[in-house]
Structure formats: C-alpha cells, structure tokens
Amino acid sequence: MYAKVSTAIIRGVDSVLVSVETDISQGLPCIEMVGLLASEVKESKNRVRAALHNSGFTIPIKRITINISPASIHKYGAGFDLPIAISMLSAMEMISKEQLEGVAMIGELSLEGKVLPVNGVLSMALSMKEQGAKVFIVPVENEREARLVPDLCVVPVASLNDVITFLQDGEVVTNPWEDDLDARKSMVPDFRDINGQKLVRRACEVAVSGMHNFLMIGPPGAGKSMIAKAIPSILPPMNKEEQIEVSKIYSVAGLLRQESGLIRNRPFRSPHHTISSAGLVGGGAVPHPGEISLAHRGVLFLDELPEFHRATLEVLRQPMEEGHVNIARNSGNYTFPSDFILVAAMNPCNCGYYPDMSRCRCNPSSVQRYMGKISQPLLDRIDIAVQVSEVPFADLDLKSDNESSEEIRKRVLYVQEVQRERFKDTSLVFNSQMGVEELERYCALDKKDMKFMEQMYQKMKLTARTYHKVLKVARTIADMDGSLKIEKKHLMEALMYRSVDRGYWEAMQ
Secondary structure, eight states, X not given: OEEEEEEEEEETTEEEEEEEEEEEESSSOEEEEESSBOHHHHTHHHHHHHHHHHTTXXXXXXXXXXXXXXXXXXXXXXXXXXXXXXXXXXXXXXXXXXXXTTEEEOOEEOTTSBEEOOSOHHHHHHHHHHTTOSEEEEEGGXXXXXXXXXXXXXXXXXXXXXXXXXXXXSOOOOOOOOOOSGGGOOOOOOGGGOOSOHHHHHHHHHHHHHTOOEEEEOOTTSSHHHHHHHXXXXXXXXXXXXXXXXXXXXXXXXXXXXXXXXXXXXXXXOOOTTOOHHHHHEETTTTEEOHHHHTTTSEEEESSGGGSOHHHHHTTHHHHHXXXXXEEETTEEEXXXXXXEEEEEEOSSSSSOTTOTTTOOOOHHHHHHHHTTSOHHHHHTOOEEEEOOOOOGGGGOTTOOOXXXXXXXXXXXXXXXXXXXXXXXXXXXXXXXXXXXXXXHHSXXXXXXXXXXXXXXXXXXXXXHHHHHHHHHHHHHHHHTTOSSOOHHHHHHHHHHHHHHHHHHHHTO
C-alpha cells in the first residue's frame, strides 16, 4: 500500500516542493524514515504515532517506510508532521488518492492531534500556486498569510480530524477574514515635529531620493534617533510586489503572524549594538533571515554605531554593495535579500561632545580609539555624512512652521520617478545602484568641473569608491534641482556630505 502527499520546505526565503511518500508492507513492525532528515524530522514519527492514536486511529503492525523526497535536499523543521500523518492514513486506505489530488499541506502535530503553526507559509503558498496546487491545508494560525496568495483555496484546520473531515467530505469550518488596513497604520514620527536641523533634513531628503546610505555624527540629545525614525515617513509606499517580497521574509522569520496580514509599511529595523554577526546578516545551523533582510526595502538603523562589535559591522560591507547576502552551510547555499538604506548615528567620542573641548572629557587617545572602531572600508560605503548640532533654545518653539513628511515625500516621489525613467531599460532603479558604465553615461562632467573634481580628489584624499559615491549623490541632487547636467554646485554639496566624516577621522591621525 503506497501513498504520496505534497508539502514544501523553506530554502532561504523561497520554498521548494517536496513529497512525503509512505509504503506499508509485510515485515518487522517499525516506522522507518529516510530522505536526508534533521533530528526534529526524524522525531516526527513519535509525534505522528501519538497524534493518530489520540485521534482514534490504529497504526497497523507492519513495516512502514516513509520517504521525504527529493533526498538531495536537507529536511528540517516540524512542518512535515501533518503530511506524514495523512500519507500514512492514505496508505492505510482511509483516504483515497483521488481525495489528495491537487492538495498540499503543512503543519506540526501535537500529541493530542492538534495542528500547530509553522514559519514560511506565505512563501510555501506562492510555490504551491506556481506548481499548480489547487488546495493548501494550513494551521488556523497561518490562515491570514496563506490567504494573501490569490486564486489558491486555503483550508485552515485546527486538528488532524479537521483535515480528514475536509478530505472525505469537502467541508471545513472557516472564519471569515478581512484585511484590516486601519489596524496597520504605523506610528512613525513626522518631520513636522523636528525643529531646527535644516542641514540634516536636507541630507535626509537627498539620501532617500537616491537611496543613499546615511550617517549622522553629533552630541547626545541632538535628535539623531528621532530623525532616523522619521525617515520611513518620507519613503515612497511599497508596490504590491515589494509587499509580497517583504512579507515572505517576515513569514520565514515567523514574524508575519504578529502582523495584521500583508506588510504594507516599509520596514524600520533598529537592532541593539550587542547583536551578533549571525543576528545581523542571518545564519544559524538552519540559516534564517537577519536584521538586514528584515530591513529589506526599508531602513536599517544602527544607533551608537561605534558600540557595535567591529567584526559585526564588517559583515555589512558585501550586502551593502550587492543587495543580498549569501550564507554557505553543509546543507547548501542560502541567499537572503538585503536591499536597504543604512542609517547610522554616532557620538564623536565616549562622552559625546568632541570637539567641544570645554565639555569633552576625553583625551585624544581615547577619542582616536573610539573613532577607530569604524573602519575606513565601511565608511567608504556610506554616501552621505552630516554633523548634527545641538538644537538652540530658539528652535525649540513647538509652533515652528516645519515642512511635513508628506510635503517632502511628494518631492522624493518625483525624483525617484525621474530615476525610474532614466533606468527603464536596465535592471537599475536608483542612482545609488549605478555602476561605472552608468556613471560615465549619466554623470559626465565638462572639463572645468572635471578639473575641479581632480583637485578635490587629491585634497580630500578620496578613493575610487568615494569618488563614485560623490558622483552618485551629485546626480541625485541634480535630479532634485531638475537639472539634466551635474553642475558645480551639485558637486560641492555632494562633497560637503563627504567632508564631515573625513574631518573627524583625519583629525585623529
């Protein structure tokens, strides 16, 4: 007696369809499981045996062989419990093969037969639909994310008996569900509430318009964290494709069930400085998304940047350049998306008041050690750096007529539309993504401006990477100015955004 049930397994943020095959034959009574299985998958035979017994079913005293194929893929997680139980019942001829036609399922089983939630259901549902599955049976807790996939019949179940009832009778109790948009309005600070800091506000707009990485340096209490938290309010809304892309990552991480359906707001992630390298970029025995992937299509905010472990910061370099991170394990290679804006904030020294020597209590060597925690290669990957000064008392007037985030966002949308039109025949979207070929085409300078940049290149001791960063930022500023050509004033502003961090680090040499 043979039976097969379709299910899926997560690989990175995508899923791979697998089959659970069961064969019941004469021989020494046992349950044998094969297919390159992790320990928690091998343990499922004990959970399934107890769940079947407590649901009123008797397992035949025969040799039961369960194969999860393809055997070349490492299987992990407890989501195979439900497919294994149903394949055993089908092999016992309690469920016909016709009833399993076009049906896929996922779920963990408790010993009493309850179906428990698993991670990555949204990604699995998308793969099921692509492979032609008509029905997807999921735990009740995973119903919302599975229903995000259109034209796929999602059947939520609470117990093993619910699954059997549906397969035999085609009936299951479902609760009507509606996507509550109002429940998802996030409490993001508005730039209207940020007084003073005109230079920083301008730099934020430039950074978001071209999706450039951004660093703020200044004393404590100057508003760096509040400004960073307000940046998502001027980011453009995500389109449907981006919403599904981000929601898949959160589903794999087990965070989507905490949301009210599809994630529509751009992510803002702010990990603590004690985070490990694996927590930041992803990893583990079974690789999982890190903070940089959870910030995909949004903002990764690193507050108190020098307080992070240097080795942890260094792993950011490749994802910042390529927009994804590759993790190699014995079980295979995993790729996680990581296309985000890095927003970082830091004090210039341990006490936070350098170079104000009337207040700074740090000696030169301690300041040097503090600033030296940030490597030059990492700094080279930051496009814009600004100094955040303390807010004067006169600027603390709460009645200040500040520009709102909505007004800034309209300009950002216009500039990003200009970039989309520019790169419409390429894979690029934003100025920050330009390579050497695009720089030569869209950032060409006349002889006078080229001579000026040559002088600044030598004076500021720029590298090839930082020179290209200046050109990219200048291109964004020109787009904001409605100029087809990069002019000297655009170059000077872009250079100003590089001079701040250079000034701090060179002062320590």
